[in-house]
Amino acid sequence: MNKKKNKVILIITNIINKKNNIKKINKKIIKKKLSCCINYNNIKSYFIWKNKINKIKETQIIIKTFKYLKNKIINIIKKNHTYKIPIIYTINIKYINKKYLNWMKNILK
Secondary structure, eight states, X not given: OOGGGGOEEEEEEEEESOHHHHHHHHHHHHHTTSOSEEEEEEEXXXXXXXXXXXXXXXXXXXXXXEGGGHXXXXXXXXXXXXXXXXOEEEEEOSOOOHHHHHHHHHHOO
């Protein structure tokens, strides 16, 4: 794997707390070996929708992957997300320990 393919990123999205939907997205990504690990946290979100302040419980999904796999993962999220306007963003990782990086490389071939 060349250095360009070694660029590790996190892809993050929030989704409403419906376990079936979360499982569906996570399972598709993991099954296709697009991510070596997916974490999720329960969060509370406040936002404005149709001029009203809303408060809901959501799940934040954090997907660990390589940059070259980003578009495939984003497509899965978009196709399976329940929101009309989902937040999907990436964070570039500047440092990752070598053992973890090697583990990722072995899984995400």
